Amino acid sequence: MTLSIYNTLSRTKEEFHPIEPGKVKMYVCGPTVYDYIHIGNSRPLVFFDTVRRYLEYAGYEVQYVVNFTDVDDKLIRRSEERGIPVPELASTFIEAYLEDAKKLGDENVIHPRVTENMDEIVSFIAGLVEKGAAYESGGDVFFRTKAFPKYGQISHKNLEELQHGIRIEVDERKESPHDFVLWKKAKPGEIRWPSPWGDGRPGWHIECSAMAAKYLGETIDIHGGGEDLEFPHHECEAAQSEALTGKPLARYWMHNRYLNIKGEKMSKSLGNSLTVQALLKHAKPQALRFVILSTHYRNPINFNDDSLQQGEAGAERLNNSFLSLVHRLQILTESKSGWVPESEEALDAILARNEHDGEDESVQEASRAVREFEARMNDDFNTPDAITAMFDLATATNKYLLVEQASLTVLQVLERAFLRMDSVLGLLFEQEATDDDAGIERLIVERQEARRSRDFKRADEIRDELAVRGILLEDTAQGIRWRRK
Numbered sequence: 001m002t003l004s005i006y007n008t009l010s011r012t013k014e015e016f017h018p019i020e021p022g023k024v025k026m027y028v029c030g031p032t033v034y035d036y037i038h039i040g041n042s043r044p045l046v047f048f049d050t051v052r053r054y055l056e057y058a059g060y061e062v063q064y065v066v067n068f069t070d071v072d073d074k075l076i077r078r079s080e081e082r083g084i085p086v087p088e089l090a091s092t093f094i095e096a097y098l099e100d101a102k103k104l105g106d107e108n109v110i111h112p113r114v115t116e117n118m119d120e121i122v123s124f125i126a127g128l129v130e131k132g133a134a135y136e137s138g139g140d141v142f143f144r145t146k147a148f149p150k151y152g153q154i155s156h157k158n159l160e161e162l163q164h165g166i167r168i169e170v171d172e173r174k175e176s177p178h179d180f181v182l183w184k185k186a187k188p189g190e191i192r193w194p195s196p197w198g199d200g201r202p203g204w205h206i207e208c209s210a211m212a213a214k215y216l217g218e219t220i221d222i223h224g225g226g227e228d229l230e231f232p233h234h235e236c237e238a239a240q241s242e243a244l245t246g247k248p249l250a251r252y253w254m255h256n257r258y259l260n261i262k263g264e265k266m267s268k269s270l271g272n273s274l275t276v277q278a279l280l281k282h283a284k285p286q287a288l289r290f291v292i293l294s295t296h297y298r299n300p301i302n303f304n305d306d307s308l309q310q311g312e313a314g315a316e317r318l319n320n321s322f323l324s325l326v327h328r329l330q331i332l333t334e335s336k337s338g339w340v341p342e343s344e345e346a347l348d349a350i351l352a353r354n355e356h357d358g359e360d361e362s363v364q365e366a367s368r369a370v371r372e373f374e375a376r377m378n379d380d381f382n383t384p385d386a387i388t389a390m391f392d393l394a395t396a397t398n399k400y401l402l403v404e405q406a407s408l409t410v411l412q413v414l415e416r417a418f419l420r421m422d423s424v425l426g427l428l429f430e431q432e433a434t435d436d437d438a439g440i441e442r443l444i445v446e447r448q449e450a451r452r453s454r455d456f457k458r459a460d461e462i463r464d465e466l467a468v469r470g471i472l473l474e475d476t477a478q479g480i481r482w483r484r485k
């Protein structure tokens with residue numbers, strides 16, 4: 001079963017074959033860090049993280065780069081408004097981004113920053129000037145679009161169309177109105193870096209070309225971003241890179257559609273807070289992941305209170321099924337001393353098999369669900385149908401949990417199927433951070449001390465508090481034992 005990806009370049013679904021077998025190099029344009037990230041920005045974050053997860057699930061070693069634009073016009077403007085230097089402002093919002101991203105399950109990402117790659121950016125531009133693909137004009141450097149006949153390949157626009165389609169301001173410094181800036185001359189008082197063309201800072205597009213080349217190489221496998229980046233940003237990136245190296249920047253270009261917000265409906269429970277940070281104070285990150293992944297990435301999402309409630313309810317249903325399964329497994333394994341669990345490899349082999357003669361029907365259903373999940377994900381990352389496969393697994397699990405004499409093997413097969421799918425979808429809840437084992441042990445010791453000093457009121461309080469947190473206590477001959485409900 002091969003993975004197919006809709007490639008913006010060809011406007012068709014193509015079979016995915018990486019440049020180097022077993023390895024994937026992926027670059028996704030990251031945020032301009034002048035503010036907290038908006039719910040809309042969470043879509044590329046969650047979706048491309050899911051792509052990264054699925055590629056890893058499929059056995060690829062993935063190198064995943066998401067840049068931080070930590071100097072640009074917006075940052076400079078905000079820095080002036082607030083009287084905070086650009087680097088300080090940027091670090092504040094980089095930290096905030098990383099916190100949000102971690103909550104949303106984003107992992108294994110390399111995050112280069114523009115300001116830490118200035119040498120590479122300047123030498124990239126110098127290379128273009130040397131090749132005649134760029135020119136200096138009054139301290140600015142522009143890309144010469146005429147020198148790159150393939151300009152328009154990503155967005156499928158041609159230069160004449162562009163001329164008629166949009167109003168282009170006349171800029172006497174440019175040879176052609178389509179030429180775009182690579183290096184901007186610093187205005188008085190602005191943050192600046194030295195270059196052969198005088199002090200200034202890079203234009204927006206050049207950073208991605210330079211950082212993709214530095215961190216991943218001249219041609220990468222997948223380049224992603226939101227639909228708004230198709231033109232001009234990705235068009236310009238592709239032109240700059242290919243003009244310099246003579247090789248295409250990326251083989252597969254992927255673009256996610258927008259997540260739109262219905263402002264008036266959102267205000268009901270969330271106020272006007274449309275940042276991810278604010279949203280995650282009210283909602284579980286898994287609920288937001290559910291909302292994003294239950295629509296195919298090439299369809300728009302209309303986000304409102306209802307969609308968030310549906311996300312909560314959907315994630316809750318999957319979690320209830322999974323937690324009941326885990327609970328049943330715990331009880332059963334505790335009653336069997338010396339029991340050794342099946343290895344992950346053995347369980348995966350059962351799930352991968354087509355034939356299940358003589359095995360429990362639930363094993364068949366779990367295996368069918370996993371194979372369905374993979375088939376849907378292989379079809380251009382069809383996450384909504386992959387979630388449906390996870391619900392099929394939950395249905396099979398709920399049915400099996402009604403059996404009085406459950407088999408440990410069947411329970412393990414079901415659990416493994418859940419964990420495999422969730423390694424990609426990330427919809428199962430994690431244990432509360434407050435439920436740390438050390439904290440629980442401390443409370444148990446405190447309760448024992450309270451009982452010794454005959455403070456039964458305090459002892460009962462602690463027992464109730466632990467019960468609320470889902471911790472069950474058992475008095476055994478060896479002392480107090482505890483477990484999660």
Ligand SMILES: [Zn+2]
Nearest residue numbers: 029208233237
């Ligand atoms: Zn970019």
